[in-house]
Amino acid sequence: MDTENPLSTVWPLPVRGEPFHRADAESLRRMDAISAATACAKLHTMGITRTAVQGPTALETGSRVVGSALTLQFMPQREDIASGHGQEYIERDTALWAVLETVQPGDVLVVQAWGSAFTGCFGDMLVRYFKRRGGAGIVVDGRIRDAARVRRLGVPIWCTGTTPHYASQTDLFPWAYDVPVAAGGVLCLPGDVVVADDDGAVIVPAAKAPALIQDAEDHEDWESFSRMRLEQGARLSDYYPLSANSRAEYELWRDSRPKLPAQ
Template sequence: MTTDEQAQPVFPLPVRGDAYQRADAGLVGQMGQVSSATACAKLHGMGIRRTWMEGPQPLATGQKIAGSALTLQFMPQREDIASGLAQEAVERQTALWAVLEAVQPGDVLVIQAYGSAFSGCVGDMLVRYFKRKGGAGIVVDGRIRDAPRIRELGVPIWCTGTTPHYASQSELFPWAYDVPVAAGGVLCLPGDIVVADDDGAVVVPQATAPEVVATAQDHQEWEVFSRMRLDQGAKLGNYYPLTSESRAEYEQWRDQQRSSQR
């Protein structure tokens, strides 16, 4: 089979999902104040248990993002439809190039790659373009390449590691974008909110985000109070979590703090 024949597969690629609504920018900004741990815990309390993407770790520590999910799906290669033999000559016609043209400011690109150790889903040039388009960060259920240059770019990335391979060099092929993806065992829909920090990446369903924000703010505030009291020598069981007595003490402290800031 020739390269030209591969460029005209029997199944039209790339696949693009239906139009979707990105998360409200104000809501995303509020989610940016919520840690991944708190978001995960609050969603668990709401009955949504699989939200943390197992596998992706920060390429550089100390970074935090929240953004509307823009999704990219890799699929296994099948030579009569799609293979990576022609490298970028073929890849530029795939969902990998197309999804980068769809990036809007604040987007988090979420990539389904099955944890593959042999597919460098994005590299320096693509991440550079992603940054220019205003993307907030990238979460890859798989690997990247050109890690030193990407670190220099400062784009926050969560991935399972690095590889010298290009995206379609081995077993996968960029197939679809703006579609539901499975990343690290978690379902991510286009427009969901992704929160990621040193503890990992968490998917917050868009419809649940207002409740997560509301409950997380109180949770994070009382944890500040509890840390203070523990540092002062208080008993753990009295302040983590709060009892009815320590809750009343916290609320008094909180009101005093807010009054002093007016």
Template sequence: MSDSSAPFPRPAFDLPVRGGAYQRADPDTLRELERVSAATACAKLHGMGISRSFVEGPRPLAEGQRIVGSAITLQFMPQREDLASGHGQEYVERHTALWHVLEQVQPGDVLVIQAFGSRYSGCIGDILARYFLRKGGVGIVVDGRIRDSDRIKDLGLPVWSTGTTPHYASQTDLFPWAYDVPVAVGGALCMPGDIVIADGDGPVIVPQAMAGSVVESAQDHEDWEVFSRLRLDEGARLSDYYPLTPDSREEYEQWRSVQAFAR
């Protein structure tokens, strides 16, 4: 008869897992994307052939939040008692990918967390959020939940999550497994170094190599939408100004020239 109290034989596998080296997004590109909404970025990527850039599920913790930053990634995986579990309570987490990824944070980073939409794993709490913010992190996107939500809100740290929970990170069936690896969040793939644009519509993942094209296309789009809003507010017909017709495009180009001269 087997002894159920005996320790599990442990596979020869080291945790946490860390992915390979990667380059963060260029700061100039991030600045250029500051003017681009999540909706515009998503639409432009769709036109370029990227059909799934929207992170479905996470919502902003507070109204009026907006971030643009370079993605660093954290992956939760199902617990398995012979490899990793939360049985040692939250103290075990200091040796996991959750602590390791926070030590890698640089100014302008967005932490993107794969947690399978878990309703019980509090992937980030107040203390970790404070540390992330002090190191220059600009926001967190969690395909799962957070804890200490009131304190995090008071910090002013922008967070998108699927909700809140009183649980700490490994108090349920997931465990902080890997960092600097590809993650799946809300049905979208995020690679380390990709760009995250998040606002009231939700987070969008912009592949780093396509960011320049998104900037070029989106700037014109955002500008003509400003022009169209002005004309519609003045009583113009929707079909003449949204989207632009050849005639209203010519009018827009003249308007834009005047705006550029005025600057």
């Protein structure tokens, strides 16, 4: 094997997509108060119906993350282009290593891995480096390795499970980054917003984020009011969802609260 140029010239790798814009800090700050369930429901009413990433679950209960999507795409191996042979020489020249060098603080790495049960997309060293660069979390439609060490790093991760395999050991190969990816049946574009918690990961289209924030902030607020009234013994049908009367009651409650100073 040519260790100086280990990847095939049939199709130059790694593939990198076009530059993209990340969400601004204020939008992410406001989005941080919105649950994955609320984001998913509000996007549905806006006509975006496939946003919940199917398969990956939180590696650690209680995990939560909000951030701009950085994307990584695995593709099936084909021996004339890329395979896992000579892993110590190969993987460092792939999209897997390359995308980690582009991580910015607050990024959430979203990975297309086809739900593979045999591909350990990330392990201790890579997650450790991701964390050091300021990465906020990882959503991978596939598996990770070195689970015990990865848990100790405290990086929020959503995945389909664990495996002892390294990233290119079996059927997939790190192919491209900064490209559209399919994760758990959901399209994710670089720069979309990821909201993930114990309910799973939701992809918020970047252009829909401002409207979602405005609508969801009101939703989260009146749910807090409804929760309070239910705890006080009110009828569910009167307060979830709000009726015309309870909506008026909520608005009086909202407007009577002390106003918080501007951030």
